[in-house]
Amino acid sequence: MTGKGSDPVLSTGLASVLPVNPKPWWKTPHLLTLNGYIACLVLFSSTVGYDISLMNGLQSLDQWQLFMHRPTGAWLGFINALQSLGSMLFQPVGAWSANRLGRKRTVLIGYIWLALGVGLQVGAPNANMFVASRMFVGIAGAWFQAAVILVTEIAYPSHRSLVTAIYMCQYYVGSLLSAWVAFGTRNLASDWAWRIPSLMQIALPLVALPGTLLIPESPRWLTRQKRVKEARDILVRFHAGGDEGSELVAFEMDEITQSIMLEQSANAESRWVDCVKTPGNRYRLFLSVSLGFFAQWNGGGVVSYYLTMILDTIGITSVTEQTLINGFLQLWNLIMSVVGACLVDRAGRRALFLASTIIMLISYIMITALSGSFNTTGTAAVGTAVIPFLFIYYAGYDIAFTPLILAYPAEIWTFSLRAKGVAISQMANYGALLFNQFINPIAFEAISWKYYFVFLVVLLVVLVTVYYYYPETHGYSLEEMAVIFDGELARVTDAVSVNMERREKRVGVEHAEKV
Known part of the structure; x- marks a missing residue:
């Protein structure tokens, strides 16, 4: 703090x-x-x-x-x-x-x-x-x-x-x-x-x-249910340590109430059709759906679900060797995803997405080239060289797509549509996952390592999409985030500042009267 x-x-x-x-x-x-x-x-x-x-x-x-x-x-x-x-x-x-x-x-x-x-x-x-x-x-x-x-x-x-x-x-x-x-x-x-x-x-x-x-329950949900006192009490207890006069709590409550009032004045309800009614929500929808698909359709589905098949194609067939590689790969994933989570604010969401995609693309090019070379020459050293690039690939995936696949949709949607926005992103994610589970093994068995070329194209699409369309969101509170998608009309900070100034003046007057 x-x-x-x-x-x-x-x-x-x-x-x-x-x-x-x-x-x-x-x-x-x-x-x-x-x-x-x-x-x-x-x-x-x-x-x-x-x-x-x-x-x-x-x-x-x-x-x-x-x-x-x-x-x-x-x-x-x-x-x-x-x-x-x-x-x-x-x-x-x-x-x-x-x-x-x-x-x-x-x-x-x-x-x-x-x-x-x-x-x-x-x-x-x-x-x-x-x-x-x-x-x-x-x-x-x-x-x-x-x-x-x-x-x-x-x-x-x-x-x-x-x-x-x-x-x-x-x-x-x-x-x-x-x-x-x-x-x-x-x-x-x-x-x-x-x-x-x-x-x-x-x-x-x-x-x-x-x-x-x-x-406790979400203070934002409680406020929407008109249980404002309960919401404020929660923020006082957990954000201010019991300080009833906390400026932070006053600021948060003003932001929350102003944001909900703006949604209500715009007739924003928690309906699925509202996800496409405004340009801002359509933008959010595009980001949520694309992120759900990109998280699965970047080649990771082949690596994570069919690692044994991949290792077989490069000559590593020992059960002991395969299970050891898989075990260390899972540990590596955990470490790198935590590293990525710690960098979310330092580097920013957009920078992490770009770095992640570039790392995956480069490592996938090397995996494809080495796998093709091994298929032609049968040289064991060439096949073994694929392994470090598998780890590099996952380092790229984990620094952005693991920590942000839910965090990004959860923060870009307004309160009334946040649950639906996260659900949409997850439905896209699971839909792409189902595709992976059924189609990947068939394609991989049919054309082996040549299937990697499909994901090279997909990774290029991901890179272009992130570069042109994924906005940076760090530094914004949940309520301030609306400005990125809905414009200045959605800004609640000015109204909050006015309320804060009025509160300070009122406190000053009360203090002067006591003196």
Whole structure:
């Protein structure tokens, strides 16, 4: 936390009201408590990472293969895709719940779906029941999406960018846990070799449960429900440490109320059609959909889901070598995504997206060239040289697309459409993911390394799109963000400044009267 006006990544208005605090946030009780609750919420992104890694792990277990009658081809692809399909189909329902029932309550409802899915999966008496359980786990993910919205709307202003960017980094915490649990149970002689990893899907959400129960509802949602006093009390407690006269709280409440009033005066409701009614919302829609597709259609789907096939094409066929490379790659992903999250405000969103795409493009060119050379010459050293470029590729992906895939849509949409905007981005993401799960293995088996040329073209499209159309958003509060998309008419800072000046004059008059 910084002194007044000294934070280089915040707007002048917001930075001017931040309280001076010589202590770091972890030594400030109210910020430590708030960030502890937020730390629990960010664990929800680990459920997706756990599930994808789980399915990769289960396919290597003979016990699971025997139970499932050794699924192959389209049937195996369908089993893998059911989680993504369930989440994609129920994103609109999750968005409705986040607006109607509240962000916190929506997250808690997700536990019911997850418990049903995990219960069915662990206790599955046959393969069909296991397949059905995949859909329930996916539905839970749609409701858990409200967690990132709650994090965005309740975080301390100067922490918001970092904690929302950290959210998706926990994806790799889930994938790491799943991989090691499956590794630890691989030698069990019974079905518990795969039932235990299935049961552990609920482990991280259970760790997150205490914080989820204790964290308050979004002050912005409460304000929209005309529960202004509750909203203010939350900000006083968690942003000002109980200081009722906090300038920061006054500024935030003025911004929130002014922004909601502007939405209401413009007849902005929480309807899907509103996502395309204005030029600003159409711009937001384009960014959300394109980001969802770009996050999957940049070649990462081939690397993440079919790493074994890739390694086979370059001559690395040992199970031990393949599993070690995969394990280290997941750890590398976690480290680089956290690095990217820490750079979100320092470098800016736009700079990270551009750097990410350029790194992926260059490394993909090298992967394509080396794979083609190995296919022609069969030289082992050439095939092995692909491995470091796989790590470089993921370093590029992780510094932007992992931390910003949810953080960027969550911050660019106005309050009334934020839940729908995040849902739209995720539906695009899962739609592209389903394409990857079904089409990539077919194409890769048909033309092998030549399939990389498709993603070279896609990466060029991503680079051009980001360069010309992705705006920089760092330094803006959630309410100030509207100026980028809706123009000066959406600015609430001026009205807030007037309110602040009136408040200061009133306090001065009251003080003079007492004297």
